[in-house]
Amino acid sequence: MHGKTSWINATSLTLGFAFFYLPLLILVVFSFNDGRLVTVWTGFSLRWYAEVLQNDEMLEAAWNTVRIAALSSTMAVILGSFAAITLVRMGRFWGRTLFAGMIFAPLVMPVVITGLSLLLLFVALDIQRGFWTIVIAHTTFNLALSAVVIASRLVSFDRSLEEAAYDLGASSFATFTQVTLPIISPAVVSAWLLSFTYSMDDLVIAAFTAGPGSTTLPMKLYSSVRLGVSPEINALSTILISVVALGICIAAYVDFRRDKNT
């Protein structure tokens, strides 16, 4: 795009961004508010951050969330890599289209349906709902996400690199660990980070599959809002936004580096 941005473009851009980010901005600003009221500015203070960090329930929910996110992204990336390799490398096997469709379906399925169906499954199998059921549920969704990200990298992977490694005496295992994996690793890393951020902010699936003692941060937030919005929640949300934004930025950076190098 060349030339100056016309005033109509500038206006629509400003309005669009304002629509997206003004609410977030207000939330962040009021997390530093000294007063108890969420809408009246009384002065700068970090007191709500201090309160959040002393709220054991909040901290436990945060710790749950991080552990669930880390575990489910790790499992999703491992399984997603296998799925991606199968899809890209195995050629046209019987049922390939069905397999691909079923891998990617959770991405477009309404999360309510995913959550509900998992809930019904856990109930039917008589599995005690709690921490691990959320991990499994998040892995399901993140697996689809990871498979998409990693498959897109594998499609552009030059197979002769693997043949060259094999030709130079590497075993299949050495070829995978020394050539294939390092080359697709940026995609694996960004898949992990995307999965992590997704898991961090998921409310719906977690609400369906959680049990006693496995409350996640988004669930905690949601339930506290129903009791009235306290500035403490603003502080917590700001922390959450920062973590998610950081994750996405790192994923984007890793992707950018990968494009530059190949």
Next chain:
Amino acid sequence: MRHPTGSNGEPAQPLIRFDKVTKKYGTLTAIQDLSLDIYPGEFFALLGPSGCGKTTLMRMIAGFEDASAGSVLLNGQDMSGVPANRREVNMMFQSYALFPHMSVEKNIAFGLKQDGWDKKATRERVDEMLSLVQMETLAGRKPHQLSGGQRQRVALARSLAKKPKVLLLDEPLGALDRKLREETQFELVDLQERLGLTFVIVTHDQEEAMTVATRIAVMKGGQLLQVDEPARIYEHPANAFIADFVGNVNMFDITIADTSGELLSCSWDNGDTPMVIRPQPEDGYSVGDQAKMVLRPEKVHITKAQPDAAHNINMAPGEIEEISYTGATSTYLVRLNSGALMRVQEANRMLLDRRELTWGDKVWLHWRAGACVTVRD
């Protein structure tokens, strides 16, 4: 020639032997009952149009493809069941296939690492390879920081690092521009002679094959058409396809009219006067045989004046229809009075503005009986 006979005149042991090899992909036959010997120290070219099976043949030596029938032998040993990573054969890939996440050094050391070389020996070998391809100063670079020519050198060094018995080159120079390609061709020949290794190159570029190879196999449709030295392929093609595929050519249908003399005399469909051809010992024509006469454009002379007649000179009058100037040479398309079109190539010994010939000129073409060869089909 350095082959195919050993020092005592006995036939040398072939390094690579294809013994009645057939390769099928489903119903498609890529290689059809092919036998071929490649000897130690050869620079052997597999030449043919795309889809002729030359790459399949090379990948069979490397171990990436198995023969559907017949066997591939390396040093007299059947290679079936020996995977690519256990063969003393290395390949330089068309795309170079350099590992993008490794430096030049690490790329070259990759094969040595797989074989468990110790650090010191690896270091020495890598340095040796770097100086062989004159890349010492760029050892720490990543492939994406190198030019096409430099990448090609690294790929070459990497595939030579393990001292393979055979180096396979898959269209190695296709990505280079013309000038660099020609330089690199000479460097490859030089390298091959210095190292005394066996090189097998796959190419569709006949000039490249003729420049680098000591022997060429021309392939078509999964079969070998001719296996010979470059000059034999060019000057004594086994059939019309090779004559046409390798270089430019004039080809005319002829009928043998007289075999009694030193020279064959034949009628050709467009000429009023008989053509004289110096026969090859293996020809064995009799009167009335049909054949094709093959005449390379650079072997025909073009003059304004009628040349002196001689018993071993053919001549024909015509008119210049087209001239293409390519710097070193000019190619003239001449319509003979009999109607046939003849391609003539002359070196531009004079500056262009001093050239006597131009479009529409009446000219005489003449060529010696010894400049013509015949093919049967």
